[in-house]
Amino acid sequence: MLTQYYTASTLDGFIATTDHSLDWLFPLADISTTSYPSFYNEVGAIVMGASTYEWILQKGMMIGTPDETEWPYNMPCWVLSHQQHVIPQGADIRITQGDVRNAYNEAFKISGDRNLWIVGGGDIAGQFFDAGLLDELIIQIGSVTLGNGIKVFPREILFPRLKLISCEKFSESMVELRYKVSNFE
Numbered sequence: 721m722l723t724q725y726y727t728a729s730t731l732d733g734f735i736a737t738t739d740h741s742l743d744w745l746f747p748l749a750d751i752s753t754t755s756y757p758s759f760y761n762e763v764g765a766i767v768m769g770a771s772t773y774e775w776i777l778q779k780g781m782m783i784g785t786p787d788e789t790e791w792p793y794n795m796p797c798w799v800l801s802h803q804q805h806v807i808p809q810g811a812d813i814r815i816t817q818g819d820v821r822n823a824y825n826e827a828f829k830i831s832g833d834r835n836l837w838i839v840g841g842g843d844i845a846g847q848f849f850d851a852g853l854l855d856e857l858i859i860q861i862g863s864v865t866l867g868n869g870i871k872v873f874p875r876e877i878l879f880p881r882l883k884l885i886s887c888e889k890f891s892e893s894m895v896e897l898r899y900k901v902s903n904f905e
């Protein structure tokens with residue numbers, strides 16, 4: 721099982737505006753023309769932070785509105801949070817807190833050969849990196865800048881720990897960089 725942080729970032733390194741908007745992202749690419757379908761096929765479990773989870777509930781699923789849709793993932797999902805959250809019917813959501821090794825160990829048992837997707841935010845991926853558990857960074861970089869926002873990966877990683885393993889252009893507005901992380905722990 722690989723632990724992969726797969727996300728989209730602006731050119732200046734932000735995954736969302738400071739008020740959690742992703743409006744900058746959706747005009748950039750049709751997700752079906754990116755690596756997402758093949759990436760998702762290999763995912764056995766997912767992890768995300770509380771803000772990302774709430775974004776999916778409110779903006780992705782539009783919970784509580786007439787246009788409400790279903791939880792979009794069909795594998796177990798660990799949500800790191802100190803709060804209580806609504807859990808959509810039929811979704812396999814496990815709220816957990818503290819050391820990310822706990823979620824990792826549980827996901828490892830369930831996921832088998834499939835990968836663990838760190839959905840975000842960047843600090844959650846950073847916590848996996850700190851624990852020596854992050855194997856890959858897969859970042860789609862959009863041709864936009866925000867000036868400020870929520871950072872894609874708020875950690876210092878100096879050469880030679882990141883090895884570029886692929887670089888793929890999806891369109892004039894999106895390129896994907898895939899890095900292998902060397903973990904020393």
Ligand SMILES: NC(=O)c1ccc[n+]([C@@H]2O[C@H](COP(=O)([O-])OP(=O)(O)OC[C@H]3O[C@@H](n4cnc5c(N)ncnc54)[C@H](OP(=O)(O)O)[C@@H]3O)[C@@H](O)[C@H]2O)c1
Pocket residue numbers: 727728729734735736739740741742745768769770771772773775776800801802803816817818819820839840841842843844847870
């Ligand atoms: N561009 C993209 O492709 C992309 C992908 C994913 C997410 N996003 C967006 O990026 C933004 C991410 O925001 P973010 O970085 O502020 O949020 P986040 O990582 O989604 O959530 C942060 C929150 O998770 C909880 N948390 C974090 N670590 C924890 C731990 N070890 N134990 C328990 N709880 C823990 C804390 O909330 P509590 O203590 O309050 O519970 C913390 O405030 C969201 O707007 C999301 O929609 C964008």
